[in-house]
Amino acid sequence: MIYGASNFEQPIRWGMVGGGLGSQIGYIHRSAALRDFNFNLVAGAFDIDAERGRDFGLRLHVAPERCYKDYKEMFAAEAAREDGIQAVSIATPNFTHFEIAKAALEAGLHVVCEKPLCFTTEEAKELERTAAAQKKIVGVTYGYAGHQLIDQARRMIANGELGAVRIVNMQFAHGFHNVAVEANTPSTKWRVDPKYAGPSYVLGDIGTHPLYLAEVMLPDLKVKRLMCSRQSFVKSRAPLEDNAYTLMEYDTGAVAMVWSCAVNCGSMHGQKIRVIGEKASLEWWDEQPNQLRFEVQGEPVRILERGMGYLHPEALAEDRIGGGHPEGLFEAWSNLYNRFALAMTAADEGQGVDFWYPDIHAGLEGVRWVENCVRSADQGAVWVDYK
Amino acid sequence: MIYGASNFEQPIRWGMVGGGLGSQIGYIHRSAALRDFNFNLVAGAFDIDAERGRDFGLRLHVAPERCYKDYKEMFAAEAAREDGIQAVSIATPNFTHFEIAKAALEAGLHVVCEKPLCFTTEEAKELERTAAAQKKIVGVTYGYAGHQLIDQARRMIANGELGAVRIVNMQFAHGFHNVAVEANTPSTKWRVDPKYAGPSYVLGDIGTHPLYLAEVMLPDLKVKRLMCSRQSFVKSRAPLEDNAYTLMEYDTGAVAMVWSCAVNCGSMHGQKIRVIGEKASLEWWDEQPNQLRFEVQGEPVRILERGMGYLHPEALAEDRIGGGHPEGLFEAWSNLYNRFALAMTAADEGQGVDFWYPDIHAGLEGVRWVENCVRSADQGAVWVDYK
Amino acid sequence: MIYGASNFEQPIRWGMVGGGLGSQIGYIHRSAALRDFNFNLVAGAFDIDAERGRDFGLRLHVAPERCYKDYKEMFAAEAAREDGIQAVSIATPNFTHFEIAKAALEAGLHVVCEKPLCFTTEEAKELERTAAAQKKIVGVTYGYAGHQLIDQARRMIANGELGAVRIVNMQFAHGFHNVAVEANTPSTKWRVDPKYAGPSYVLGDIGTHPLYLAEVMLPDLKVKRLMCSRQSFVKSRAPLEDNAYTLMEYDTGAVAMVWSCAVNCGSMHGQKIRVIGEKASLEWWDEQPNQLRFEVQGEPVRILERGMGYLHPEALAEDRIGGGHPEGLFEAWSNLYNRFALAMTAADEGQGVDFWYPDIHAGLEGVRWVENCVRSADQGAVWVDYK
Amino acid sequence: MIYGASNFEQPIRWGMVGGGLGSQIGYIHRSAALRDFNFNLVAGAFDIDAERGRDFGLRLHVAPERCYKDYKEMFAAEAAREDGIQAVSIATPNFTHFEIAKAALEAGLHVVCEKPLCFTTEEAKELERTAAAQKKIVGVTYGYAGHQLIDQARRMIANGELGAVRIVNMQFAHGFHNVAVEANTPSTKWRVDPKYAGPSYVLGDIGTHPLYLAEVMLPDLKVKRLMCSRQSFVKSRAPLEDNAYTLMEYDTGAVAMVWSCAVNCGSMHGQKIRVIGEKASLEWWDEQPNQLRFEVQGEPVRILERGMGYLHPEALAEDRIGGGHPEGLFEAWSNLYNRFALAMTAADEGQGVDFWYPDIHAGLEGVRWVENCVRSADQGAVWVDYK
Ligand SMILES: NC(=O)c1ccc[n+]([C@@H]2O[C@H](COP(=O)([O-])OP(=O)(O)OC[C@H]3O[C@@H](n4cnc5c(N)ncnc54)[C@H](O)[C@@H]3O)[C@@H](O)[C@H]2O)c1
Ligand SMILES: NC(=O)c1ccc[n+]([C@@H]2O[C@H](COP(=O)([O-])OP(=O)(O)OC[C@H]3O[C@@H](n4cnc5c(N)ncnc54)[C@H](O)[C@@H]3O)[C@@H](O)[C@H]2O)c1
Ligand SMILES: NC(=O)c1ccc[n+]([C@@H]2O[C@H](COP(=O)([O-])OP(=O)(O)OC[C@H]3O[C@@H](n4cnc5c(N)ncnc54)[C@H](O)[C@@H]3O)[C@@H](O)[C@H]2O)c1
Ligand SMILES: NC(=O)c1ccc[n+]([C@@H]2O[C@H](COP(=O)([O-])OP(=O)(O)OC[C@H]3O[C@@H](n4cnc5c(N)ncnc54)[C@H](O)[C@@H]3O)[C@@H](O)[C@H]2O)c1
Structure with missing residues (x-):
């Protein structure tokens, strides 16, 4: 049973690419990640329209200087900060996943990426190699599996x-x-x-x-x-x-x-x-x-x-409420983000995990x-x- | 709404091949046909085991001399009677359908045949030709369609x-x-x-x-x-x-x-x-x-x-009881047998019908x-x- | 498993009061009783309108002289026949049940009566006494119980x-x-x-x-x-x-x-x-x-x-078809009529039965x-x- | 459609009484309130056992000095702070609701109270009067209504x-x-x-x-x-x-x-x-x-x-995800907490609201x-x- 206590002393510092106002799937990423103090939303390039993204970021209580115009700016700026993001979620249209995920891994970030991970197995394998080299995990949001x-x-x-x-x-x-x-x-x-x-x-x-x-x-x-x-x-x-x-x-x-x-x-x-x-x-x-x-x-x-x-x-x-009370899709995603958080932390400590989650292999x-x-x-x- | 009054002055004189005691499907044929005074069960070769078939026929109140040892005997004997059967239902294992149905048509009977009608389209076409030549109808018991x-x-x-x-x-x-x-x-x-x-x-x-x-x-x-x-x-x-x-x-x-x-x-x-x-x-x-x-x-x-x-x-x-009261598979079959009876009678009068039913074409x-x-x-x- | 073989050498000779053309419940009585050769419909006073009742009876293949103008005539005439009815079903509006059922019992008939059996427990007890005296059974059609x-x-x-x-x-x-x-x-x-x-x-x-x-x-x-x-x-x-x-x-x-x-x-x-x-x-x-x-x-x-x-x-x-094939209300009623028939025959032989059915006590x-x-x-x- | 953007520049400063580790209902309060940046959990007396409550508070990232031993201490200490809580949720066994809710209102707090609000209508009316006098709102968590x-x-x-x-x-x-x-x-x-x-x-x-x-x-x-x-x-x-x-x-x-x-x-x-x-x-x-x-x-x-x-x-x-994706009880509660937050803010500005929510009247x-x-x-x- 989950009572909402964080797994960690410090939540993982987390940013988002995409998932802005009006996007179908952005909110469930945030709702799942921010639940239970496992992640802290501190940066974002939420929208293809930089201004709209910034406005939205402010309403999510992200600091103005960390509402970025695009992912490139974000990865660069955050890498330069002491308290820069440690993980990023990518909730943009499919054709951008590969390049953003690759850039994120190369910037030393753990990645949660929307499905489909990319367009070709070639690309997927390249991401797999990069993740392995960087010792970062890639979670893919096959949310129902949660x-x-x-x-x-x-x-x-x-x-x-x-x-x-x-x-x-x-x-x-x-x-x-x-x-x-x-x-x-x-x-x-x-x-x-x-x-x-x-x-x-x-x-x-x-x-x-x-x-x-x-x-x-x-x-x-x-x-x-x-x-x-x-x-x-x-x-x-x-x-x-x-x-x-x-x-x-x-x-x-x-x-x-x-x-x-x-x-x-x-x-x-x-x-x-x-x-x-x-x-x-x-x-x-x-x-x-x-x-x-x-x-x-x-x-x-x-x-x-x-x-x-x-x-x-x-x-x-991973129950959050007794049987009979319906849990919904948000709980399924929360369960996955919970596992992503644990896997990221374990990876940072050079360890694996003994539970399954939709990882880079699932994406591939x-x-x-x-x-x-x-x-x-x-x-x-x-x-x-x-x- | 059907109240059980017969469509006809005289029920159709009807026999069965197969569908004996223990057969999966014999009873629903009888139950559907005999309902509502449209058919009268007067003869049968109900079983591969002639004796068992005869015993069973007697318990169905079929006259002893019309409980036959096999379909050949039945078709021959009935053809010789003034009050011989006009229609026959075939509820035997698949491999017998073609030969029995063919013999029945040739004996001048309307036929209700279990599915599959036969093994090959060649056979099916032959049955189709025979039925047309004999001006007899062939119904095929795709019962759910009722x-x-x-x-x-x-x-x-x-x-x-x-x-x-x-x-x-x-x-x-x-x-x-x-x-x-x-x-x-x-x-x-x-x-x-x-x-x-x-x-x-x-x-x-x-x-x-x-x-x-x-x-x-x-x-x-x-x-x-x-x-x-x-x-x-x-x-x-x-x-x-x-x-x-x-x-x-x-x-x-x-x-x-x-x-x-x-x-x-x-x-x-x-x-x-x-x-x-x-x-x-x-x-x-x-x-x-x-x-x-x-x-x-x-x-x-x-x-x-x-x-x-x-x-x-x-x-x-074709409702037999008000909505909310569940009708079951027996009513579906009864509806088909009702249509078979009407189609048989119409055919005998040289006419067609303006409703659909699973006919020889469906079988084919x-x-x-x-x-x-x-x-x-x-x-x-x-x-x-x-x- | 029921295959439609009759329980008896001779079906019970059976008549109906009410349940005419257009009545909600008359058809299910007939459909249940006539199934499986347990009853034979040989007489009826099917309708409050004698002529309409007679017309309908003919369409049910009841002999003209046994389509009666009312139940009194029927009980009298049938009692006078060698082959008179042995049982009657009453499917008329509630207020007539008591008098018709009483008359039927007094005429020496087994009774199947629609619910409610009558209007008062006094009446019900009187029917109970009469049935006991006459050694006749009274079935009450709580059909769902079948x-x-x-x-x-x-x-x-x-x-x-x-x-x-x-x-x-x-x-x-x-x-x-x-x-x-x-x-x-x-x-x-x-x-x-x-x-x-x-x-x-x-x-x-x-x-x-x-x-x-x-x-x-x-x-x-x-x-x-x-x-x-x-x-x-x-x-x-x-x-x-x-x-x-x-x-x-x-x-x-x-x-x-x-x-x-x-x-x-x-x-x-x-x-x-x-x-x-x-x-x-x-x-x-x-x-x-x-x-x-x-x-x-x-x-x-x-x-x-x-x-x-x-x-x-x-x-x-009492299965009539394998599991998965839906049985409906007609099968439930058929099961009851099956038990009614067995109980009637047992009563005639001075015996009881070891199964339950909705009897006079249920009616009461x-x-x-x-x-x-x-x-x-x-x-x-x-x-x-x-x- | 809700995308998780806060309704407010500043989330409402919020504390909890009860709802500690192992309580059936504490987590859904937090999950609903903290979603979407409408409330900020800054204080709590989470448990009848002060130590257990404090441990749990720390795991919820509440500052140690704001994990209180009981509600009295909390209301007093928070009232003394510049940044003290503005609202409190009460998720304790029934018999404590009245006294805690009364104390909270008297301490100038908005209240979210579990049902039943109290034991007698007398008590409920007293709470109603206190709330009116204090110009505070009382929400009652009839959660399904959300x-x-x-x-x-x-x-x-x-x-x-x-x-x-x-x-x-x-x-x-x-x-x-x-x-x-x-x-x-x-x-x-x-x-x-x-x-x-x-x-x-x-x-x-x-x-x-x-x-x-x-x-x-x-x-x-x-x-x-x-x-x-x-x-x-x-x-x-x-x-x-x-x-x-x-x-x-x-x-x-x-x-x-x-x-x-x-x-x-x-x-x-x-x-x-x-x-x-x-x-x-x-x-x-x-x-x-x-x-x-x-x-x-x-x-x-x-x-x-x-x-x-x-x-x-x-x-x-209040949709948070498209139709077909099941929302569950957590979303229902989130909707109520969303309305509670809006009603609290409106009350602070001396205004009413034009939507319904389970309020003190519902509790009464x-x-x-x-x-x-x-x-x-x-x-x-x-x-x-x-x-
Ligand atoms: N896991 C699931 O169940 C699920 C459900 C829906 C969508 N998805 C996936 O999520 C992704 C997004 O889908 P959606 O339905 O939310 O799309 P959408 O079109 O509704 O929203 C896309 C969002 O991304 C932003 N965006 C686009 N390009 C960007 C860029 N280069 N940088 C930053 N932001 C950018 C847009 O402004 C918008 O906010 C897709 O890959 C889709 O397959 C997954
Ligand atoms: N329409 C449907 O929904 C449906 C359902 C079940 C079976 N069927 C069909 O009905 C036919 C019979 O199937 P079943 O499950 O009742 O088989 P079954 O094996 O249970 O019964 C076959 C019956 O036919 C008799 N029989 C066999 N050969 C015979 C012969 N030469 N002459 C006379 N009687 C003979 C047997 O003695 C037995 O009584 C099959 O063709 C089957 O495909 C149709
Ligand atoms: N067991 C059940 O599930 C069930 C369902 C429906 C009705 N019923 C009962 O069946 C009885 C009949 O109901 P119904 O809905 O069929 O009514 P109905 O009004 O539809 O039909 C009544 C029938 O009785 C005939 N009738 C009336 N008085 C008669 C008389 N004196 N002699 C001969 N015939 C007469 C009418 O002409 C008509 O045919 C009622 O007692 C009702 O409670 C039982
Ligand atoms: N709205 C709903 O659907 C719903 C569902 C369940 C419970 N409830 C209500 O919630 C309340 C709590 O029920 P529960 O099932 O969580 O009970 P519980 O016994 O599971 O938990 C009660 C919690 O309150 C704490 N507590 C007890 N006394 C306290 C005090 N004086 N100060 C601080 N903390 C104290 C306990 O330590 C525990 O953490 C009840 O009033 C119940 O009726 C409502």
């Missing part, structure tokens, strides 16, 4: 409660972009333009979320080959897709399906994962994240609830998956060996 | 309430066969043996059910190409699959996915269909068949209920789909043109 | 799986009568007129349904006192209520609440029962009758499904409960000792 | 979308205290002891939560009379109840039922409110707080979702209701005029 029942699922599977896993069905399929809303929505506009979004829209934007949940739950599975069929139902989005099916074969013989969709009318999120083993299945839905269905063949379906004593102790450790895997999907799709939705 | 909300969905789509259809997701994915239950279950044993089951297990056994729902809802869509990936998780079932994903492309540019599975641990049926249009989606689940979700993008999800005045009149016509399409799926799967899950 | 999971609940409670029962919450709360629909609906008109409906509307019309479910599940509980508060939200219905809360205390110290309502806008049925014991709760909802929630404190909620091997054998005995208890509720309500919703 | 769909419901009802309200059903019915867990749980122990808990257990502890939701949704309804029946199923809890039913009549003729229960085995929270009008109903459940059911009689049920454009603008104003009404319930229950569950 829900404690995801960890519960991982432990149940590891304990053999499902038997050998056969099938993994994943989906993230919302309906908000059933028409060309991008015409009037800046947050959507860049997402459907390959220059800014990268080689895919829904695959990278949302499909990688349940994919990462599967990686957490099933850390040992390796994709052997996959095929991906993608469509642009709103024609102007081509070549980027607003719907995609990906089929996968793992090296164990297990198979998987990922449905990524932004034109699933009427659906709010539709992010689900179902893991089917020889004996039992587990199912989780991000819109009701406090429940996990456990379905043993031949027994009544069981609905596991967050916060209950029958869960694994580790899946209870997401990029790799998109790359393989696109390669398959562009050849006519054929099977391709995973590489 | 639920009235399926008809409601068809009408809403036809009315443009979804806009152009983009995506159709289907599944029938239960968990009852997660292990080799066939060792001790005769009903399952023949299903996993190609000699008796045909070229597929789950594709033909269950996948064709939601496929037919899609055909009812979307009568104009034509499959252009598909790809199918199938697995035998219980190894002894190979070459027949217990899991399969099928991706499809329609000629309009719409796409579809069908998940057929018998190893989905913990799931009872898991038969669902979701049709996604430009503006809205419809979703139906066979375990709660009295509800239909209607999800217009940007509006609250609506849950339509059977029996309510806001439905299309045709989707109310199911067989064709399995054939295409298997062709794709056997080439390594590649795309094949639909033929 | 769902097999109700029997499952009874057995689980008897087995101590809930511990001592503390609380029973019941409700039947639909919204169909939120305005004065009776102006244009004959079926509703008599229900809100004390002359035809009796001393209550929703208490007797719907509240007694979950009450009977509680009696089945908890056969040993005795009400000690109760209080009832009733309202007529549609004013013209006064003195009859369209909403009522009843609180009850049992002799064990357990308590109960019954919410009966016809103005619960938007609700289809809202019939639910939740039994709460020291250790666990059970909950059942009539709109999803194939599921039963079993909630052990400190364990994940379990959802029991009809047709599954983990249920008590008796709760599986429903009437008693309404009487007590009304007595409380009319004194200002005060507590009254149960008598 | 969910935005509660405000949506209020506005829909005010707009007449339900028609005149007839029935309000409320419940808060969990199962965590089905046995005498208090033996080993300090947080429960005081709750079942009248000396510390006040005149009731579940009525005041949980029943007042949905009661307040009803007050928010239906600000004009006045209770005319009520009756309450309460039980102590765990006998050692007597005279305090662990189950209670309360029936109420409003002056408009509408009626209500409140079920308060801590022995509802298997239920997590079971906090629900259903408001039924002439035309439509609204239903909300605290375990899925992002959904609101809107059920117009004769139309399909609609499920409203947080964050969607069809909601009232005011019900969107909760106490009044418990008082009336207990008065009824103690006379044998009779109707009492509300006073």
